[in-house]
Amino acid sequence: MLVNRHTAAPAPSIPDEIRADVETLWRYHDMHHELRPCDVGIGLGSHDLGVAVIATRLFHDGLYPWIVFTGANAPTTVERFPRGEAVHYREYAIEQGVPAESILVEPRATNTAQNLEYSRRLLAERRIPVRSVLIMSRPYQQRRAYATCKQVWPEVDVVCASNPLDLDDYVRSIGDPRRVVDMLVGDTQRIEVYAERGFAIPQEMPGEVRAAFGRLVAAGYSARLV
Template identity: 60%
Template sequence: MRSTTLPDDLRAAVEILWDYNQLDHEARPVDLGVGLGSHDLGVATHTADLYNQGIFPKIVFTGANAPTTVERFPRGEAVHYREHALDRGVPDSAILVEPKATNTGDNIDFTRTLLKDYGLLDGIHSVMLISRPYQQRRSYAICRKRWPEVEVLCSSLPLPLNEYIAGIGDVDRVINMLVGDTQRIWVYPEKGWAISQDVPYDVQHAYRQLVEAGYTSRLLAA
């Protein structure tokens, strides 16, 4: 049975990274919503809810599979996201599916190609990336690098940290993913994959504390 309880001695560090990786953008109308594939079906839930609120008129769900999603979404992340959105009242005509992306860079690049193929790209001037809460900052930086012509907003299902962990059902998985996403904030710009962003000292300290505690499974090799 996996634990869903944060260790008391690490709670402050986890909360610092949790807050840092969310951007708190206003949910205001944009031209396109992009649901980024992952193991978290809450991304599709939130994308559908935002569509139903009139935040955007069109959705692209993008994602193939990763080792962490193939069992849960055997037909691919984007395909399952689409089905979930349909169940939540989004019309099929409002959804495009990009089923090949295996990372966030692909999500952005392949979404642009899909829109171009449908003759829609020139009409997209603003996008909202819908992701896991701790994926916002990384996704924003990648999109700004790879699709600089558009205004980029980010959004996630608005859940407190404890509630999010309970929904995933595995606190270690959430912490490992959170640590890995934080590392990517400075590694990806070095590789030319994303724009640079400030990393405050308290974030750096919290990151090191969690790495020293053994949360390293999602770290990139040096």
């Protein structure tokens, strides 16, 4: 049989048998915050360059005068961002026209609590007053970022945002459906586990979210569980 070499390979996608449960978790982690001007934007480091994309876009939209990019490296990011997550985010933002003097880099944080604690310390050292923060993260990290910030930096007003992609577009941007589902499942577990450990404030978890989480774990999506 002849193969048409010009036919594109099918785009990676969520398997049909788990799609409804994945969409349930995807919706849960979106905080649906209305964007408004804040004193500073904070981009949380990860494997997803979309954090830098939305941080750059919102800076140009005038939502904040300062960006802090925060993040070192993790096993999942060192190949893509060998100089560190925050450093690569900064380079992207400068390429897109953000003035270098408007960007602060925090290159040591390896978890969300450190992202926020170290950013807070850096801003204090620069004597930048902060009453409100716009935190940018992966889409499925929004709820955890919000809950963590309210725990470690309770006095600031918090708005959360992500690069506005729907689930299928996000999966295509990452190129690995299983990785996305594993991360969604892991972040869902962390909502309760991290609150129990004192890392974040508690968040309500509806029954349908808990049930979808359980079915996905049972289906083998457990690589990112703690």
